[in-house]
Amino acid sequence: MHVLFCNWRDTSHPEGGGSEFYVEQMARGLAERGHRVTIAAASFPGAAKVETTGGVRFVRSGAKFGVYLQIFARLLLRRYGRVDLVVDVQNGLPFFTRWATRKPVLVLLHHVHREQWPVVYPGLVGRVGWWIESRLAPRMYRRSRYVTVSQATRLELVDIGVDRDRVAIVHNGTIPAPRLGGPRSTTPRLCVLGRLVPHKQVEHAIDTLADLTEEHPELTLDIAGDGWWGQELRAHAEARGVADRVRFHGFVDEATKHRLLAEAWVMAMPSLKEGWGLVVGEAGLHGTPTVAYASAGGTQESIDHKDSGVLVDTPEQLTKAIGGILADPSWRRFLGDGARTKAASLSWEASQSRFAEECARAAGA
Incomplete structure (x- = not known):
């Protein structure tokens, strides 16, 4: 399959973090299994527009909010080529991919942002954001399968109207730490x-x-x-x-x-x-x-x-x-x-295998 991940950022972005690392681990796991994988994400100063790393192609366009319009338009116009499965990574807001393609869409969501909207975007913007996340998105993706990283988030998704049976849990893994010399600090x-x-x-x-x-x-x-x-x-x-x-x-x-x-x-x-x-x-x-x-x-x-x-x-x-x-x-x-x-006890290999199974299930393979 050609799997397209629609993500706000990637790990090379100045604001990239753990959720982006998770996405790239899942993407690389699919690439290692023979799939063609593209991550569409926001651009930033100095970023390559297109590059391939670890078997995964990165296509960057748009800034913090413009990336949503860019990805939607490019998917609608088939600028990413033939796509068999779309993974819509919802970091508060969806990419509205369900309206841009007839292909199967798998929603990947790390947590629900109920508490964060009023903190990061006080007032009307936060209220609109929460309405999109809690009301519009569950309805828009009512026929899609979901993947999340914890039972806590699964329960939150059920609370905002996502069917429990459509939500799978794929935990984070842990990469072995590099060898480091020297003892722990002698002072607290x-x-x-x-x-x-x-x-x-x-x-x-x-x-x-x-x-x-x-x-x-x-x-x-x-x-x-x-x-x-x-x-x-x-x-x-x-x-x-x-x-x-x-x-x-x-x-x-x-x-x-x-x-x-x-x-x-x-x-x-x-x-x-x-x-x-x-x-x-x-x-x-x-x-x-x-x-x-x-x-x-x-x-x-x-x-x-x-x-x-x-x-x-x-x-x-x-x-x-x-x-x-x-x-x-x-x-x-x-x-x-x-x-x-x-x-x-946490293995990225096991998580990648589980995610690949969910992709196949979502695509009807």
């Missing part, structure tokens, strides 16, 4: 990995650092990632009096990312919403446990509570849980061992 270190945007709530990690200063005066926070909210976070660190102990690393390469995870005593994931939380497994490869909000959804599956990490409900509980892990070496080792075991 907290880390956060992800895009610097409001709904990631990195402020909560900065608050945790400030609130634990008296108990752990040597505690530092490493923040790996970048985004348009970065300056607000730097100002917040200044306001809390901990700017000298917060290290903003910006975008980092794979080696640096894994070095930071290996050195950290604990990772904080204070996100408002996560479909799964890819970095949880990456931290787990190094025996680094994660503390996250249970209400984020997918974290309830990527983290085994009090076995591979800790799930909490409030910022106060986040601080208390992280403080407890920092203060108790035995508890930290126990959670770290559990995190390592959990990460080792």
Whole structure:
């Protein structure tokens, strides 16, 4: 088959992240099975319009919002060539592919954005976005199959009107970490990995650092990632009096990312919403446990509570849980061992095989 993925961004995009990594892993799995695979995504300064990497062709056009119109028009006009299956990757908004092609459409969705719309786009824009996601899209794709990454998201899809029997779960996998020399940091270190945007709530990690200063005066926070909210976070660190102990690393390469995870005593994931939380497994490869909000959804599956990490409900509980892990070496080792075991159980190969089966099912093969 020729499978076309319609995605907002790809991993080379400055704002690319875990969901884009998942898409490309699934695409490469299809390519390795002999399928022709194209990923249509947004362009960005310096990006190649067309390139092939890892057996997957990337076609980039349009910017943050223009990409939706570009992909719709190109699919309608058959500019991607003969397509047998379309994978509509819905990151809040669909690509309306159901109206642009008669070919089968498989919807890939990491999580429902109910909580994020009013945070990222307050007012009318957010209300319209949520209406499209929760009302229009389920009706538009009422004959399509869905793939999501967690049971939590599957239940959210059912809640907005998607038939349970049309939703399959294909979990994230974990790539073995590169070999790294050197021990874990001798002083307590907290880390956060992800895009610097409001709904990631990195402020909560900065608050945790400030609130634990008296108990752990040597505690530092490493923040790996970048985004348009970065300056607000730097100002917040200044306001809390901990700017000298917060290290903003910006975008980092794979080696640096894994070095930071290996050195950290604990990772904080204070996100408002996560479909799964890819970095949880990456931290787990190094025996680094994660503390996250249970209400984020997918974290309830990527983290085994009090076995591979800790799930909490409030910022106060986040601080208390992280403080407890920092203060108790035995508890930290126990959670770290559990995190390592959990990460080792997740395989991208198994996920790729499962996704390929869902593609064949959606295409009627």
